[in-house]
Amino acid sequence: MRSTRTLRHSHARGFTLLEMLAVIVLIGIIGAIVVTQVGKNVDKGKYGAGKAQLTTLTQKIDNYSLDNGAPPASLDALVSKPADAQNWQGPYAKPSDLKDPWGHAFGYRFPGEHGQYDLVFYGQDGKAGGDGYSADVGNWQ
Numbered sequence: 001m002r003s004t005r006t007l008r009h010s011h012a013r014g015f016t017l018l019e020m021l022a023v024i025v026l027i028g029i030i031g032a033i034v035v036t037q038v039g040k041n042v043d044k045g046k047y048g049a050g051k052a053q054l055t056t057l058t059q060k061i062d063n064y065s066l067d068n069g070a071p072p073a074s075l076d077a078l079v080s081k082p083a084d085a086q087n088w089q090g091p092y093a094k095p096s097d098l099k100d101p102w103g104h105a106f107g108y109r110f111p112g113e114h115g116q117y118d119l120v121f122y123g124q125d126g127k128a129g130g131d132g133y134s135a136d137v138g139n140w141q
Helices: 002-011 017-068
Strands: 107-109 118-121
16 A cells, blocks of 8 residues: 555656746746737827827817917917917816827927918827837828
């Protein structure tokens, strides 16, 4: 009876340290690949949201313009009434509406070079120029 019990225990063994390390390394590699892919999708989503926010902010500027006869001198006039806005019906926007999904301010110029005013979403880097998710998008495009 004793020999049968010893025989069973000798076949039941755990994982070696080397096997455990191999599994941990494989899990780490798979995790890194997944995080990279998810990160790309997050950037893609933020870039799309920024372009949509540009369109919405353009509409808010147009509403201000309809009420006051001209676009605002700065985007802050959409949030709080400027002294020269006689028929201000705002607030037209919340302070958070003036920031893109990465937390950068939208570019704004009145009078504009491409129209009555220029509104620009600078992308991920928040700077003029760039490509990919850092490419600029203007309200005239």
